[in-house]
Amino acid sequence: MTNEFTWKVGGAQGEGIDSTGEILATVLTRMGYYIFAYRHFMSLVKGGHTNYKIRANNEEQVDYHGDTLDILIAFDQTTIDENEDELITDGVILHDAKFAGTSKRDSLKICSVPMSQMAKDLGNVIIKNMVAAGASSYVLGIDPNNFYEQIEAQFGKKGAELVELNKTAFNKGYDYVKENYADVQRPVPAATKPATPRLLMTGNESIGVGALMAGCRILAAYPITPATEIMYWLLGNMKDVGGKVLQAEDEIAACIMAIGANYSGVRAMTSTSGPGLSLMMEAIGMAGISETPLVIIDVQRGGPSTGLPTKTEQSDLNGALYGSHGEIPRVVLAPTSIEDCYYQTFHAFNLAERYQCVVIVLSDLLIGMNKMTLDTIDLNRYSIDRGEMVTQEQLDALEKGAFKRFALTESGISPRSIPGMKNGRFCALTNEHEETGLEIEDVPMRKAQMNKRFRKMETLAREVNEWGVDYQGAESPELLLIGYGSTKAQIAEAVKNLDGMVVGHLQLRAMMPFPSDAVKRRIDAAKRVIVLDNNFTGQLTGLIHREIGYHDKTETLTKYDGNPFTVGDILSFVKG
Structure with a gap:
């Protein structure tokens, strides 16, 4: 028996696929398993194929949903057709008896369960998801009492009748498989319930927590998959700290609202995906020349245009690095995990105010909308740093009107006032300006202000070598795998499978x-x-070539079909 197992449920959207997966994910987490839950879905309200996969381990944290599958719950034939290749040799399929449930693989154990009919007999077709949960409980050898606790917690507020209905549906699924397919049971490895409940969260939720803890009090955004959940999470929690969530009419307005809030002294951000980031480009330039702090969260998805709205990709890198007309200093960060989404978001707010610039956080759908179990988050890793905020005492010591918001300092960072501070007024202009903010077009001051703005990046450029990368492996490896952001887990797992080879793993943050x-x-x-690029053109490889060269030494593994890299993808490329 291994320490882990994998389970998946699939069907048409609108059939309760996510709710089925969420039930099991929550139960397993409460029982003490570490899980990674992965959602595959289409940009449709109903119809199309969707599935929800869980990888669980009773001892170690799980950072990726895995390449193989032990158990598949199928609500339609499409689910079998599209997922059976992932099943292990003696994998199990539990399918709804409303269809035949055929497979091209003879080694699989196929079980027909009348899930829809049982739910119909109970008067609620959608409750077949609880029938499926019961069937899964038997196959996995999980005590039904663990599910009863979850049912009571989830439906208790809606009344005892609904609780009993769900328990009945669960028991029907459990008993049917037990009575008709007793030999299919695959007991999972036992887990120890933790003394302190663990976290089960998405990267979008982790970003929301990071923003809140960093002192963000305004989110201005327009809903867009896969970033909308950031808005939803903050909508439910921002009010507890006196903050506001503003739904703008579009991403242009959202970005400008966030700039205005930061100008006024309130930590604010906007969240979006690729199409929204494109619309923000002019406003990004405005924040850059006015040296107004701004945090933008970009949860990347497949492009171009509306592209693949519900699939993952890492193709916004060049836009984040170079987008907007003209040249401005900016910071671009890339969280490497769901946990790191918290740290990078908090860090982003500090960097934005310390260097008075735009900070873009590049997440993606893989970590943004999927869940994993975390023991905890280190809330003390970062503390709030607001940078060069001028004090009232300093302003009082100046002559009237002498405050220079864009002073030509050696560090490139000028003192910053906020509206309402006596003697702290300045001209807030988006044209090129002199030290007090008044518009200019003379050559020496233009050059001086450009030099000043970029000079403040010099200190950060030195320190980024300390925290901007994660490295694991030998000092002189025969193979070095390089990725950025969410590819970390798959690369790390691939490294473990490259027995007999000295391998290094460099992940950029x-x-x-x-x-x-x-x-x-x-x-x-x-x-x-080998550089991994979850895009067509090899944007990370291109960045490495631009910054440090090595055109003749780097190979690129690309993937751009909307799916994340698998461990198998990496191993196949390495072994060639």
């Missing part, structure tokens, strides 16, 4: 300023270098 020294050192020491 900072994309701009680029951690040139840290990356160059690792590439120098490796014999072979």
Whole structure:
């Protein structure tokens, strides 16, 4: 018996696929399992194929949903057709008896369960998801009492009648499989219930928590998959700290609202995906030249245009690095996990105010909309740093009208006042300006202000080599795998499977300023270098080439079909 197992439920959208998966995910987490829950869905309200996969381990944290599958719950034939290749040799399929349930693989154990009919007999067709949960409970060898607790917690407020209905549906599924397919049971490894409940959260929720803890009090956004859940989470929690969530008419307005809030001294952000980021480009330039702090969360999805709204990709990198007309200093961060979404978001607010610039956090659908179990989050890793905020005492010491908001300092960081501070007024202009903010077009001051704005990135460019990369492996590996953001888990797992090979794994968390020294050192020491790019053109590879070269040493593994890299993808490319 191994320490882990995988389970998936699939069907047409609108059949309760997510709710079925959520029930099991929550039960397993409460029992003490570490899980990663992955949602595959289409941009449809009803119809199309969707599935929900859970990978669970009784001992170790799980960061990726895995390549293989032990048990498949199928509400339609499409689910079998599209997922049976993922099943292990003796995998189990539990399918709704409303269809034949055929498979092209003879080694699989196929069980027909009248899920829809049982639900219909109970007077509620959608409750077949609870029948499926009961069937799964028997196959996995999980005590039904664990599900009863979840049913009571989930439906208790809606009345005892609904609780009993769900328990009855669950028991029907459990008993049917027990009576008709007793030999199909695959007891899962026992888990120990933790003394302190663990977290089960998505990357979008983690971003929301990070923003709240960093002192963000305004989110201005327009709903867009896969970033909308950030808005939903903050909508439910921002009010507890006196904050506001503003739904703008579009992403242009949302970005400008966030800039205005930051200008007024309130920590604010906007959240979006690729199409929204495109619309924000002019406003990003405005924040850059006015040196107004701004945090933008981009939960990437498949493009271009509306592209693949419900699929993952990492193709917004170039837009985040270079988008907007003209040239401005900016910071681009890339969380490497659901947990790291918290840390990178908190850090983003500090960097935005410390360097008075735009900070873009590049998440993606893989970590944004999927869940994993975390023991805890270190709430003390970062504390709020508001940067060069001028004090009232400092302003009082100046002559009237002498405050220079855009003073030409050696560090490039100028003192910042907020509206309402006596003697702290300045001209807030989006044209090029002199030190007090008045518009200019003379050559020396233009050059001086451009130099000043970019000078403040020099300090950050040095420090980013310390925290901008994660490295695991030998000092001189024969193979170096490089990724950014959410590819970390699959690369790490692939490394474990490359027995007999000395492998290094470099994961980038900072994309701009680029951690040139840290990356160059690792590439120098490796014999072979493979860069993973979840896009068509190899944007990370191109960034490495622009920053430090190595055109002749880097190979690129790309994927752009809307799905995340699998461990198998990496191993196949390495072994060639």
